[in-house]
Structures are given as structure tokens and as C-alpha cells.
Amino acid sequence: MSGAPSPVPPPLDLAAIRAQFPILAERIHGKRLAYLDNAATTQKPESVLRALDDYYRHANSNVHRAVHELAARATTQYEAARDRIAAFLNVTREECVFTRGTTEGINLVARSFLQPRLQPGDEVLVTGMEHHSNIVPWQLAGAKTVAARITDEGELDLDDWRAKLGPRTKLVSIVHVSNSLGTINPVAEMVREAQQRGIPVLVDGAQAIAHEAPDLRALGADFYAMSAHKAYGPTGFGVLFARREHLEAMPPWHGGGDMIRTVSFERSTWNDLPYKFEAGTPDMSGAIGFAAALDWIDSVGMARIHAHEQDVLAYGTAQLADIPELRLVGTARHKAGVLSFVMEGAHAHDLGSVLDQEGVAVRTGHHCTMPLMERFGIPATARASLAAYNGRDDIDQLAAALRKAHRLFN
Template identity: 75%
Template sequence: MNDLGPAPIAAPTLDLDTIRAQFPILAEPIHGKRLAYLDNAATTQKPLAVLHALDDYYRHANANVHRAVHELAARATSRYEGARDRIAAFFSTQREQIVFTRGTTESINIVARCFLLPRLSPGDEVLITGMEHHSNIVPWQLVGAKVVAAPVLDDGSLDLDAWRGLISPRTKLISVVQVSNSLGTINPIADMIAAAKAHGIPVLVDGAQAIAHSRVDLSTLGADFYCGSAHKTFGPTGCGFLWARSEHYESMIPWLGGGDMIRTVSFEHSTWNEVPYKFEAGTPDISGAIGFAASLDWIEQVGLDAIAAHEHELLEYGTAALAQIDGLRMIGTARHKAGILSFVIDQAHPHDVGAILDQDGVAVRTGHHCTMPLMHRFGVPATIRASLAVYNGRDDIDQLATALRKACRLLR
């Protein structure tokens, strides 16, 4: 499905012990305590399948791609381009529409510089939401667009009527996060894309927090641009992708100049390679792409339906458990949510709480989560964020709740 939503009533189950056994780092003691890793919205841990894929590449195929005829280069090129095929298949799209980037942030910057900037006139606007990550705010400002943000309601959901009312003749692009990294709110992107199309406005979807949790079919979604990061899908850091409609790629100027993105070069004039290589200058993150593909293989083996059902059940359990802690206030209670629990505790700074949790082996994220305007909206400088993944269980939530009660005793 294109919009994430509540888990199905009858969904596949998974064996949590078997899942956890595939993540060696989960057995790592932290300050002598069992690790409860609840910082998955920042980055996920890596299963053995990904670690083995990276190790195998560096042991048996390490070479540069595309530019040699020797055997190691052929192996590297085959695996790198095979990763592109695998990623394209995962998202139901064509391989030439997958451009490898350093991640979601770079992907959005490419759209800002290469697509939007040449089309901008003074006063032109980019319509976003009030829950966007800084990487979906700053790039538009850097190219000179006016950023217009639709308001967020008290429960953390988007004010969709207000959002519709902000679409105007000045709107050159609509850019929206599929799942909020700070609140877990799931935006109705299918409806939003349809509304944008009615006005002839292109849409970018930030899928960083969505792609490891539910199926995204780019052949039917209707977006103009879509992007994500490997490290949110149990893959390596520093690798991600940009997807765009072919006609946009053809009209866009290159992002960087250098090797592999050219067709011809002279001192007077250069011409560009075909897409996707037009946007992949220099030596790419070969191992990152290979690891990314391996992580998607792993996700499919576990099953996206099983992952979604497990995380949904755990979100409900965690919400109920945290509600029993005196002085704890949830930030973000939208009806349609992914596995993120953001909260504050009366009279306690989130950073102090996070430090105490760490001493008890609980890894959470504290801060503004690269969403300063959203923190301002809720009148807080920061939140404590526990974010879930498929290897989390009720024992992690219980460990979190126990450590939070300890923090409350120490900090009040």
C-alpha cells in the first residue's frame, strides 16, 4: 500500500528470538546492562546478512566500477548494478529511475538544485508541513524559495484542510514527509498527491521513515520524486536513493561534475551521460549500495506485513505502558502513527533523562530531532524519543519504563 496505516487484524507473526539472533550488536552489554536499542528512527542496526554482504564484497570483489575490464572490476560492477536492480524491484520501478545518493538529505538537495532552482522566480513557494525534518526545509531556502508550512494539529496530525488552502499559483513544488521522524504521524500522501496533481504541482515525498515498515509501490504512488536512506532499513550509513519521473531527470541539470557522469569532455564543452549516471559523479559508495540491497532482501524475507503488525502491536503496548508514568506527556498522538514514542517528563530535561536511561542500557534519542519548528509548535525545547524496529519487544518497553521511573525519582 502507498499510505502506511494500522496493521491488519490477521497478520503474519514473527519469531522475535530468531530475528534478534541475526543482530550481533543486540548482545552488546551497555554499562553492564542488557541493551534495549530504541533509537531506530536515527539509525537501525545491521543484520548478519548485511554484514556478510559487505565483508564478501571487500574480500572478493573490491574494485572501482564501470571503468576497467579486469575481473575484480567486473565483479564490483555486477554487484553494484545488481544492487540497483534489486532496489528498483523492491519499489516496483525501473532501474534507471534509481539514482544512488548519500541519503535522503542529499536526494532532496539534488531536487532543490537541479530541478527547482532553474524554475524559480521571485516569490515562488514550496509547500511543506509543520512536521518536516530540517533536510526538507533548508534546501528550499538555500535555492531562494519561500517555504510555506501547513499547521500541525494538537495531536500531531496534519491540518489537511489548511494544507489544501495554502496551495496557490505561487506553489512550485509540494514536499512532504511520509512518516514524521519526531511524532510518528503518518501523512495521507495519496490524498495529498491527488490534490497536488489537480493543480499541476509536482510532489516530493520524503520516505526515510517509511520504507522499512510498509510497502511503497512507486509505480502507482503518483509522486514526482521519492527518496530514502539505507541506514533506516538495516543497511549501511552514507547511502540512499533518489527516484524521479524520467521526464524530470531528463530536464534536470547535473548535480556534480566529474568522472562517470559525462558522455564527452573537451576544454570547450562537455555532454552528459544517460540517467542515472548523469547524477552519479565520481566513485560511488559501492559497498553501501550492495549493503542496501542486502538489507531489502532481509526485509522481504522477514515480511513487511509481519514487520508492520509486530511494530503496531508494540506501539500500542508502549503507549499504554508510558501512560502509567506520572508526569509523562506524549507529544504526538495522531490516530495514524508509526512506531515512534515521543514524550517529555515534568521538571526533567530530556537530555538528563536520556543520560540516566543510558546507564540502564536503554538507548533513546533526546533533542529536537532536526525538527526545531515542530518543537516550537508544541512549546518544548526537545523530546525523549523511543523509536521501534522489528527486533524490539515488550521487554525493551518494560526496560524503558523501569528506567524512566528511576529517572523521575532522581530528577524531581
């Protein structure tokens, strides 16, 4: 019925989920591991480990341009992975360029799409919460980076963002989910508004795809970059979605094998999409492992993962609010599972060391968001970040360790 609320997904069987992640059985300094560093990288389930092992044991070969059986197996699995990834994102396979990760995807757009279009004084509009990989590539390409303000709560000031959309704005590049704050930006609205002014949009989806069901066709962004290892897949592999019309117009940015159709000493011509942008031996195991990770996400259910993480996030927010001298950094109304904090009298690195001794893994530092740290007047935070296998017991272990830290430092 129109307007009816979405059904509440059934809860996760947390014990069954955890049993699929061998590393969670590790003991750290004699303590149970509470792994809360998922915004840096997630752990890998058995199904992904098996897919990687199976590839190397039974199909390891370079893909394409060979007729022997192992090459055929490798090529079949590799191209099936592209189909799987495209289906997960609701785009065509030709629009899925394989990269080393989000950072390389953004650099590809900066050099191949933006740089040829730039004139002196042209701008890329970002936000004050961007990762360095969504700032530095635009500067290297020759653009001026302009950042929209964020509020004390860590939310984007949309009025300021709109005011900075101007005639010199050649691209909008926005983070979907902040790695430091957990803030979920209204990217669909921002894509619409920018494109109404004829401005293309790139979305940094590194922190989003493991927590929110992606439909890139519905979102309508021109580009969307992601990394496999933030979504239960292997490291060193990523995907750049780019609309076909852009890819057809963009020149290659790396040259070498497999991205060419013909080569002579006088000139070369380029392969079809997406191979035009995939020079050299590809990361076959990375693609296969990422496809297996997406299968795992679908087997659990993105709606169930999201609901579970939101429950743990709410519980963690309440628990950390009771820790003396602790302040949460980033309290946006719409957040993914990130809890960043500082404690009076303790540097973030010292906090991280105490937590590690208690078996709690968090990330400390500026999280590649130095302008954001400057905005809040702090050098660093400690950051606990959630995945499907985290539960309230991880939060309890974190809170107990933080109370111990408070006694040491205050």
C-alpha cells in the same frame, strides 16, 4: 472476495530475529541493551554485514570502464543492487539515482529541478512536522517555505494544507512519516490533490521504507527520497526516485567522472540516466549492502514487521501513559513506531542519560525539527523508536528506567 479483511500475518519469532543482529548482544553499563533509537539509524543484520564483508574481501574494485576480473565482479554486484532496489520500489532502474542519503536527494531536487524554475516569491509547501533537510534546501535554492499547520495531536491539518496550495506553489514537499512524532501522513491523497493542480510533489521517505511496503509507481509522486541506514542498511547511502521525464529535463548538479559521455575543453555532454547525476566513484558497498537489507526485509515480510511494530507501539503507548509526570508528544491516529515524550522536572538530555545507565538507548534533542518543537512549546523531547527486533520487553525496560528517572527528578 471483495471487501474481505486482509489476512493477519503470522507473528515474528522475535528471538530468531534478534539472533541475526550481533550488536544486540552488547551489554551497556552491565545491562541488557534495549536499543530504541531506530529513527536515527537501525542496526544491521548478519546478512548485510556478510554482504559488505564479502564485497571488500572478494570484489573490491572501482566499477565500470575496466576489463579485469575484480572490476567485473564489482560492476556486476553494483548494477544488480540497482535492479534489486528498483524492484523493491516498483520503478525502473533509470529512475533510481544513488545518493548519500535522503538529505542529498532533496538537495539534488532543490538545485537541479526547482531552482531553475523559480521566480521571486515562489513557494514550496511543506508541513509543520518537517525535518530540517526538507526545509533548508528549498530556502538555499531561493524559495519561500510555507508550512501547513499541525494539530495538538500531531496530525496534519489537511484543510489548512489545501488552503495553502496556491498559484505561487512550485512544489509540494512532504514527509511520509514524521521522525519526531511518528505521524503517517496521507501522502497518496496529497500527491493526487497537488498533481491535479499541476504541482509536482516530493516525498521524504526516510522514516517510511522500513515500516510500510513502498510502491512508488502506485503512489505517483514525482520524487521520493530515502536513506539505507534507516532500513537495516549501511550508512552514507541513499536513493532518490525521480520520474524519468524530470531526470531527462534536469541538468546535472555535480560534475566529474562517470556522469559524462564526452569531455573537451570547449564543452561536455552527459551520460545516460541515472548516471548523469552520479559523479565520481560511487558507494559500491553501500548499494550492495542496501540490496542485502531489502532482501532481509522481504525475508521477514513487511506485513509481519508492520503488525509487530504496531503491537509494540500500542503496548508502549499504554505503558508510558502510566508514568507519572510524563507526556507523550504526538498522538496521531495513524502512527509508525515512535514514542516521543517529555517529563516534568527533567530535561530530555538528563532523561537520556538516566536511560542510558539502564541500558536503554533513546534519542534526545530537537531531532532536526526545531519548528515542530516551537509549535509544541518545548525545547526537546526524548524519543524511543521501534524496529523489527524490538519487543514488549524493551518497553518494560524503558518504563522501569523512566520510573527511576521520575524518582530522581521529582
